[in-house]
Amino acid sequence: MATQSADFQTLSRRYTADKGFRAFIQKGMSGYYKKRDLNKANFQDWQGARDLAAEIKYEAINHLDKYLLEFEEKITARGAKVFWAQNAEAARDYILKVARENNVQTIIKSKTMTSEEIHLNDALEERGFGVFESDLGEYIVQLRKEAPFHLVFPAMHLTRGQISDLFQKELGSEATDEPEKLTMIARDVMRRKYCEADMGISGTNFAVAETGMISITENEGNARLTTSLPKIHVALLGIEKVLPKLEDLSLFLPMLATAGAGQTMTCYNTMYAGPRQPGEPDGPEQLHIVLLDNRRTELLADAEQRDSLGCIRCGACLNVCPIFKNVGGYSYGTTYGGPIGSVITPHLRGLKDWKHLSAASSLCGACTEACPVKIDLHHHLLQNRRNGAKSSPNPLEKISFGGFSLMMGHPALYRLAVIFGRIFQPLQSVVNGTILDPLRAWTGSRKFPTLAPQSFHQQWKKDRGGKK
Amino acid sequence: MRISLFIPCFVDQLYPNVAWSCVRVLEGLGHEVLFPESQSCCGQPPFNSGYWDESRSAARVTMKAFRDAEVVVGPSGSCVTMIKVFYPDLFKGEPDELEARELAAKTHEFSSFLVNVLGVTDVGAKFDGKVTFHDGCHGLRELGIKNEPRALLANVKGLELIEMCEAETCCGFGGTFAVKYAPISTAMDEVKCASILETGADTVVSNDSSCLMQIRGMLEKEKSNVRSLHLAEILASK
């Protein structure tokens, strides 16, 4: 068995066994639900907005060739450099090259999941660069040497007490459980780093083809400092993030804020159109856009699941996912957790090793219902299961479903099997819940249903005999 | 109307009373109920696990059983979803695609059939008790059934409906998921059952027996006094 799958089993078992942790995550989400619903109601028509967003994304994703070139042309005209990175390695190498050529020593970063995807921090640190996360949540998990727990709320799994302990240990600060004080402690450290840093690395929420701009949206103001104080700004940009028109942002910015964090608008929304222009007093001297494919084009080639490239990484699907809420972000072992991660990771990192995530779902569809851009998430999980069963079937499943279909395909065989079931059912009660119980996975926590003395089929035949 | 009853395999074997309740309600409204005896399973288990070829063989038996049916009604949002939503996908490009689509079009979930096809919300039922309703995910999100069961429950004499906070949260059944990922499925079941108990209701009702199997399994294991009944069983009580 693939180790990824075994790891998922182990971690999900561990996290679900921790009821206090589950309650903590659940509670964290309940505040979000309230704010999200309030802000959804502020839209004239949330469902209409979703339809429109899905349409715009459909247009963009299906014409990436056109929009990416348009974006590149416009932003390059103002002095930005666009690097087309086919994979993670190419992206890392390019950033390292820029850093070396400019004698960079200290790098400050604002929140970017794309950099997690390409394992950028490790690569930079290994080569001796000092790398500092400036987003509070990211900074906290960086200090703990952990990956972000959630796409949008990287440190949501930690209590204030845990954060205070961490700051005491790592920064020598005083104990406190006031959020404002904790923020001030981190800010003090950060402010110094902004001034020291000679390179700022950011993600990108949207790119606009029409005007050749990138849009970054954030709540702490840290991204503005990260991208404007250091002399070099590197922005990571997944190829799927391009939007055709500037006016599209008037939909996507409030939508991202609402779905992602239950806000009307995120606090700081900034557009970047290039490095410092002649005559301008500030801003970075260089702007590098690293346009990342990293197998997104494989997803693009899959007509059934192409819509998942429309993802705006709002995290709404994670927030409503009963699996995510019970197993938490670290069980997945992926950069992108929750439903969207389960859908795209098999495409980005291989179906064989990651198809188990698509099986680890009750297919309840809460994700699809929540997704602001209407990605058909839970049906994509079904398609991944189908593709996985075809390319690398599980021998035991293949045999049992073969037997199943033989039986169900022949009603007489089915009736016979049920007769056997009635004979064997009393035997199960003897071993119920023990290691000999073949139904242990069920009976460990739930009582197994008993077969009725007579099936409806049999009763109907007796009662209504012969009437079809 | 001549109504052909579609009884999912596990309802057939475990909960025949649910099937009889459907018969009683529909006959009570003056309709003729047929039960094509060659039906077995809709094919959902292999379908959900990704084994679509295997699923098709079971599905073909179902399609054949209902070939001549005027209208097909089943007491399970999940199995009806299999026919109504997934058969067209499953048979896409197959020679019997058209037949799959025809069956999909004439198949209805029980509560939706009563309310949206027959236009009935009062079946003259009586049930004394405080009830909370669990929305099965397939019925809710694939078939868009939300108000239908509530409209029917509202007209049951003696019944008080108390909504639970987590009515729309999955119970954690999900077919083979319930055993393949038992700890996750159990955690979800715990969330569901806690929400049910919080209402103080004495009975939990759903329009899906598979969810009820999961919910009941835990309630019984925990020796709770809360009963679980299928909507049809409530509607058949006098």
Ligand code: SF4
């Ligand atoms: S899949 Fe949809 S809901 Fe999930 S993160 Fe992406 S845009 Fe948000």
